[in-house]
Amino acid sequence: MTCKGFINFLSAYLDGELPAETQQIFDHHLSVCPDCVAYMESYKATISLLKEQGIQADSSIPEDIPQSLLDAIITARSK
Amino acid sequence: MVEAYIGPLLRVARRYLCEEDACDAVQETFIKVLGAIQTFRGESRLLTWIQRILINQCINKSRSQKRLAEIPIDDLLPSYHEDGHRVTPTPAWPESLNDVVDRERLCGLVETNIAKLPLAYRTVLMLRDIEGMSGKETAEMLDLSVGAVKVRLHRARQALRALMDPVMQGDSIDL
Numbered sequence: 001m002t003c004k005g006f007i008n009f010l011s012a013y014l015d016g017e018l019p020a021e022t023q024q025i026f027d028h029h030l031s032v033c034p035d036c037v038a039y040m041e042s043y044k045a046t047i048s049l050l051k052e053q054g055i056q057a058d059s060s061i062p063e064d065i066p067q068s069l070l071d072a073i074i075t076a077r078s079k
Numbered sequence: 080m081v082e083a084y085i086g087p088l089l090r091v092a093r094r095y096l097c098e099e100d101a102c103d104a105v106q107e108t109f110i111k112v113l114g115a116i117q118t119f120r121g122e123s124r125l126l127t128w129i130q131r132i133l134i135n136q137c138i139n140k141s142r143s144q145k146r147l148a149e150i151p152i153d154d155l156l157p158s159y160h161e162d163g164h165r166v167t168p169t170p171a172w173p174e175s176l177n178d179v180v181d182r183e184r185l186c187g188l189v190e191t192n193i194a195k196l197p198l199a200y201r202t203v204l205m206l207r208d209i210e211g212m213s214g215k216e217t218a219e220m221l222d223l224s225v226g227a228v229k230v231r232l233h234r235a236r237q238a239l240r241a242l243m244d245p246v247m248q249g250d251s252i253d254l
Contacts (some may be wrong), residue, residue: 002163050208
């Protein structure tokens with residue numbers, strides 16, 4: 001197992017999609033390669049940042065809706 | 080109904096498009112929805128159904144937009160020596176990202192860096208990791224295979240990781 005092989009299949013590894021035997025090979029690689037551990041942690045942190053982006057956006061309804069947009073939609077609806 | 084939905088829809092459109100195009104996309108979506116409301120079969124929430132139409136609208140608009148800031152995906156993926164080891168080792172990121180930059184600024188940096196990804200990768204990343212769609216839903220929306228979505232998502236995450244790396248190392252937080 002090389003770092004290249006590990007990183008190419010990192011997503012499948014994290015999603016538990018690899019066969020059990022391959023998963024073990026990946027586990028072993030992680031136990032001897034601190035660089036891949038650091039890469040995996042930063043990859044996971046990137047996913048967390050993205051998910052948080054979605055949560056933040058969902059919880060904040062924009063208040064600055066342009067009046068022209070409101071008017072255009074209301075006009076279209078009334079036609 | 081219309082007034083209550085404009086806010087959430089405009090927020091989604093702004094993730095994909097500049098302000099002017101986002102407003103156009105929301106307006107065009109409402110016109111489509113008003114003309115096709117009888118085809119809504121109630122299999123999802125009405126807002127979800129409208130959001131799907133809007134996202135399609137945004138993706139189509141994005142395709143026709145010239146983007147100057149996109150970075151080729153290969154420039155953002157790790158490079159390897161012949162023996163399979165990485166050319167540049169990965170410095171660890173801080174455990175708490177709040178230690179690097181405040182939350183609001185971090186969100187802005189993520190958004191700015193997503194915008195630098197090529198469209199084919201950016202849309203997959205946004206649909207899967209931000210909008211929370213499944214691989215199958217994303218594949219259907221973009222007319223791709225589920226396998227192609229997985230490959231693009233993995234590459235897009237790696238590319239965004241590379242773009243966020245200097246920020247996490249405290250080298251640069253310029254927007």
